[in-house]
Protein backbone atom coordinates (compact mmCIF):
# COMPACT_ATOMS: atom_id res chain seq x y z
CA UNK A 581 0.00 0.00 0.00
CA UNK A 582 1.31 3.45 -0.89
CA UNK A 583 2.20 5.63 2.07
CA UNK A 584 -0.07 8.50 1.13
CA UNK A 585 -2.26 10.07 -1.57
CA UNK A 586 -3.53 13.61 -2.13
CA UNK A 587 -6.81 13.70 -4.09
CA UNK A 588 -9.72 15.97 -4.96
CA UNK A 589 -12.89 15.49 -2.99
CA UNK A 590 -15.78 14.70 -5.35
CA UNK A 591 -18.39 16.80 -3.56
CA UNK A 592 -17.06 20.16 -2.36
CA UNK A 593 -20.56 21.41 -1.46
CA UNK A 594 -20.50 19.12 1.52
CA UNK A 595 -17.52 21.05 2.91
CA UNK A 596 -19.32 24.37 2.51
CA UNK A 597 -22.35 22.94 4.29
CA UNK A 598 -20.15 22.09 7.29
CA UNK A 599 -18.90 25.69 7.36
CA UNK A 600 -22.50 26.99 7.31
CA UNK A 601 -23.56 24.71 10.15
CA UNK A 602 -20.46 25.64 12.15
CA UNK A 603 -21.27 29.32 11.65
CA UNK A 604 -24.83 28.79 12.93
CA UNK A 605 -23.48 26.94 15.93
CA UNK A 606 -20.95 29.61 16.92
CA UNK A 607 -23.69 32.27 16.57
CA UNK A 608 -25.81 30.24 18.98
CA UNK A 609 -23.00 30.09 21.54
CA UNK A 610 -22.25 33.79 21.11
CA UNK A 611 -25.94 34.54 21.52
CA UNK A 612 -26.14 36.32 18.16
CA UNK A 613 -29.78 36.74 17.32
CA UNK A 614 -29.85 39.05 14.31
CA UNK A 615 -29.36 36.71 11.42
CA UNK A 616 -29.25 38.33 8.01
CA UNK A 617 -28.65 36.49 4.78
CA UNK A 618 -24.91 36.43 4.41
CA UNK A 619 -22.82 35.25 1.50
CA UNK A 620 -20.57 32.21 1.85
CA UNK A 621 -17.32 34.21 1.38
CA UNK A 622 -18.48 36.63 4.11
CA UNK A 623 -19.24 33.72 6.46
CA UNK A 624 -15.88 32.07 5.76
CA UNK A 625 -14.04 35.31 6.46
CA UNK A 626 -15.81 36.08 9.73
CA UNK A 627 -16.06 32.60 11.20
CA UNK A 628 -12.47 32.75 12.51
CA UNK A 629 -13.04 36.00 14.39
CA UNK A 630 -16.22 34.66 15.97
CA UNK A 631 -14.56 31.46 17.20
CA UNK A 632 -11.55 33.36 18.59
CA UNK A 633 -13.93 35.79 20.32
CA UNK A 634 -15.85 32.94 21.93
CA UNK A 635 -12.63 31.25 23.12
CA UNK A 636 -11.36 34.53 24.65
CA UNK A 637 -14.70 35.33 26.25
CA UNK A 638 -15.29 31.95 27.87
CA UNK A 639 -12.91 29.05 27.31
CA UNK A 640 -15.27 26.54 28.94
CA UNK A 641 -18.12 27.63 26.70
CA UNK A 642 -15.79 27.26 23.73
CA UNK A 643 -15.18 23.70 24.92
CA UNK A 644 -18.92 23.05 24.84
CA UNK A 645 -19.14 24.58 21.38
CA UNK A 646 -16.28 22.33 20.31
CA UNK A 647 -18.08 19.23 21.61
CA UNK A 648 -21.30 20.28 19.89
CA UNK A 649 -19.42 20.88 16.63
CA UNK A 650 -18.49 17.18 16.55
CA UNK A 651 -22.17 16.40 16.05
CA UNK A 652 -22.84 18.65 13.04
CA UNK A 653 -24.95 16.50 10.70
CA UNK A 654 -23.10 17.53 7.53
CA UNK A 655 -19.80 16.43 9.12
CA UNK A 656 -21.17 12.91 9.33
CA UNK A 657 -22.80 12.90 5.92
CA UNK A 658 -19.37 13.73 4.47
CA UNK A 659 -18.42 10.15 5.14
CA UNK A 660 -20.71 8.58 2.55
CA UNK A 661 -19.32 10.94 -0.12
CA UNK A 662 -15.74 10.21 0.81
CA UNK A 663 -16.33 6.48 0.82
CA UNK A 664 -16.60 6.51 -2.99
CA UNK A 665 -13.24 8.29 -3.20
CA UNK A 666 -11.59 5.90 -0.75
CA UNK A 667 -12.92 2.85 -2.59
CA UNK A 668 -11.56 4.19 -5.87
CA UNK A 669 -8.08 4.80 -4.44
CA UNK A 670 -7.61 1.63 -2.41
CA UNK A 671 -9.79 -0.84 -4.22
CA UNK A 672 -11.24 -2.38 -1.05
CA UNK A 673 -14.95 -3.08 -0.70
CA UNK A 674 -15.37 -3.72 3.02
CA UNK A 675 -14.57 -0.38 4.53
CA UNK A 676 -15.39 0.70 8.07
CA UNK A 677 -14.76 3.98 9.81
CA UNK A 678 -12.25 3.36 12.58
CA UNK A 679 -13.40 6.47 14.39
CA UNK A 680 -16.21 8.95 13.86
CA UNK A 681 -15.20 12.06 11.88
CA UNK A 682 -13.34 14.51 14.07
CA UNK A 683 -13.60 18.22 13.49
CA UNK A 684 -10.42 19.90 14.65
CA UNK A 685 -10.47 23.55 15.64
CA UNK A 686 -6.91 24.61 16.31
CA UNK A 687 -6.99 28.11 17.76
CA UNK A 688 -4.16 30.55 16.98
CA UNK A 689 -2.78 30.20 20.50
CA UNK A 690 -2.99 26.40 20.57
CA UNK A 691 0.19 24.87 21.96
CA UNK A 692 -1.13 21.33 22.14
CA UNK A 693 0.29 20.12 18.87
CA UNK A 694 0.80 16.43 18.50
CA UNK A 695 4.52 15.67 18.17
CA UNK A 696 5.83 12.91 15.88
CA UNK A 697 3.74 9.76 16.12
CA UNK A 698 2.24 6.97 14.05
CA UNK A 699 -1.51 6.34 14.15
CA UNK A 700 -0.84 2.67 14.87
CA UNK A 701 0.25 3.75 18.37
CA UNK A 702 -3.16 5.17 19.11
CA UNK A 703 -5.59 2.85 17.33
CA UNK A 704 -6.07 -0.84 17.64
CA UNK A 705 -6.65 -1.43 13.95
CA UNK A 706 -5.06 -3.36 11.07
CA UNK A 707 -1.70 -1.90 10.05
CA UNK A 708 -2.81 -0.74 6.62
CA UNK A 709 -5.69 1.29 8.00
CA UNK A 710 -5.62 4.90 6.86
CA UNK A 711 -6.20 8.37 8.25
CA UNK A 712 -7.79 11.02 6.08
CA UNK A 713 -7.14 14.69 6.77
CA UNK A 714 -8.73 17.63 4.98
CA UNK A 715 -8.80 21.37 5.65
CA UNK A 716 -11.96 23.50 5.66
CA UNK A 717 -9.90 26.65 5.25
CA UNK A 718 -7.27 28.00 2.92
CA UNK A 719 -4.10 26.41 4.29
CA UNK A 720 -1.75 29.37 4.67
CA UNK A 721 1.67 28.29 5.87
CA UNK A 722 1.16 30.20 9.11
CA UNK A 723 -1.80 27.97 10.02
CA UNK A 724 0.63 25.13 10.66
CA UNK A 725 0.62 22.38 8.09
CA UNK A 726 0.72 18.66 8.62
CA UNK A 727 4.27 17.33 8.43
CA UNK A 728 4.91 13.74 7.41
CA UNK A 729 7.93 11.47 6.98
CA UNK A 730 8.62 9.62 3.76
CA UNK A 731 9.99 6.09 3.39
CA UNK A 732 8.33 4.86 6.59
CA UNK A 733 8.86 1.28 5.39
CA UNK A 734 12.51 1.65 6.36
CA UNK A 735 11.68 2.05 10.05
CA UNK A 736 8.45 0.06 10.57
CA UNK A 737 6.73 0.77 13.88
CA UNK A 738 8.77 3.08 16.10
CA UNK A 739 9.50 2.37 19.72
CA UNK A 740 7.41 4.63 21.95
CA UNK A 741 6.38 5.27 25.52
CA UNK A 742 2.92 6.36 26.70
CA UNK A 743 2.20 9.14 29.19
CA UNK A 744 -0.80 10.56 31.01
CA UNK A 745 0.03 14.15 30.05
CA UNK A 746 0.85 15.68 26.69
CA UNK A 747 2.57 14.47 24.61
CA UNK A 748 0.79 11.17 25.25
CA UNK A 749 3.17 9.28 22.97
CA UNK A 750 6.88 9.88 22.90
CA UNK A 751 8.87 8.21 20.20
CA UNK A 752 12.46 7.26 19.81
CA UNK A 753 13.68 10.02 17.49
CA UNK A 754 16.91 8.39 16.37
CA UNK A 755 15.41 6.39 13.53
CA UNK A 756 13.01 9.21 12.67
CA UNK A 757 15.82 11.60 11.88
CA UNK A 758 16.99 9.35 9.05
CA UNK A 759 13.78 9.93 7.08
CA UNK A 760 13.07 12.99 4.91
CA UNK A 761 10.26 15.30 6.07
CA UNK A 762 7.59 16.87 3.93
CA UNK A 763 4.85 19.44 4.58
CA UNK A 764 2.35 18.79 1.80
CA UNK A 765 0.10 21.63 0.71
CA UNK A 766 -3.46 20.30 0.91
CA UNK A 767 -5.83 23.01 -0.34
CA UNK A 768 -9.56 23.33 0.42
CA UNK A 769 -11.31 20.74 -1.74
CA UNK A 770 -8.55 18.14 -1.48
CA UNK A 771 -7.70 15.55 1.12
CA UNK A 772 -4.63 13.58 2.10
CA UNK A 773 -4.77 9.96 3.22
CA UNK A 774 -1.83 8.19 4.80
CA UNK A 775 -1.43 4.77 6.34
CA UNK A 776 -1.04 4.13 10.05
CA UNK A 777 2.71 3.55 9.88
CA UNK A 778 3.52 7.00 8.47
CA UNK A 779 5.14 9.24 11.12
CA UNK A 780 3.50 12.64 11.20
CA UNK A 781 2.96 15.67 13.40
CA UNK A 782 1.06 18.91 13.31
CA UNK A 783 2.92 22.18 13.32
CA UNK A 784 1.92 25.29 15.26
CA UNK A 785 -0.76 27.70 14.16
CA UNK A 786 1.12 31.02 14.32
CA UNK A 787 -1.38 32.95 12.20
CA UNK A 788 -2.58 34.98 15.24
CA UNK A 789 -6.13 35.33 13.88
CA UNK A 790 -7.14 32.22 11.92
CA UNK A 791 -8.47 28.94 13.27
CA UNK A 792 -7.16 25.85 11.54
CA UNK A 793 -10.43 24.08 10.81
CA UNK A 794 -9.87 20.54 9.60
CA UNK A 795 -11.39 17.08 9.59
CA UNK A 796 -9.86 13.72 10.42
CA UNK A 797 -11.44 10.38 9.64
CA UNK A 798 -9.90 6.95 10.04
CA UNK A 799 -10.80 4.00 7.87
CA UNK A 800 -10.21 0.30 8.30
CA UNK A 801 -10.34 -2.20 5.46
CA UNK A 802 -11.77 -5.55 6.39
CA UNK A 803 -11.01 -7.23 3.06
CA UNK A 804 -7.29 -6.48 3.16
CA UNK A 805 -4.62 -9.12 3.32
CA UNK A 806 -3.75 -8.60 6.97
CA UNK A 807 -7.31 -8.78 8.28
CA UNK A 808 -8.29 -11.62 10.51
CA UNK A 809 -10.93 -11.99 13.19
CA UNK A 810 -8.38 -11.60 15.94
CA UNK A 811 -6.79 -8.33 14.97
CA UNK A 812 -9.81 -6.32 14.04
CA UNK A 813 -11.68 -4.34 16.69
CA UNK A 814 -13.89 -1.41 15.67
CA UNK A 815 -12.42 1.62 17.39
CA UNK A 816 -15.47 3.87 17.21
CA UNK A 817 -16.32 4.89 20.79
CA UNK A 818 -19.64 3.77 22.20
CA UNK A 819 -22.21 6.16 23.58
CA UNK A 820 -22.34 6.01 27.34
CA UNK A 821 -25.61 4.36 28.23
CA UNK A 822 -27.31 2.94 31.29
CA UNK A 823 -26.09 -0.54 30.49
CA UNK A 824 -22.44 0.46 30.58
CA UNK A 825 -22.09 2.62 33.70
CA UNK A 826 -23.43 1.88 37.14
CA UNK A 827 -23.67 5.55 38.19
CA UNK A 828 -25.62 6.57 35.10
CA UNK A 829 -27.94 9.02 36.94
CA UNK A 830 -25.05 10.98 38.43
CA UNK A 831 -23.29 11.14 35.06
CA UNK A 832 -26.26 12.68 33.25
CA UNK A 833 -25.59 16.07 31.72
CA UNK A 834 -29.29 16.60 31.16
CA UNK A 835 -31.15 16.24 34.44
CA UNK A 836 -34.70 15.04 34.13
Ligand SMILES: [Fe+2]
Pocket residue numbers: 694697698699780
Ligand atom coordinates in the same frame (compact mmCIF):
# COMPACT_ATOMS: atom_id res chain seq x y z
FE1 LIG B 1 -2.11 11.52 14.11
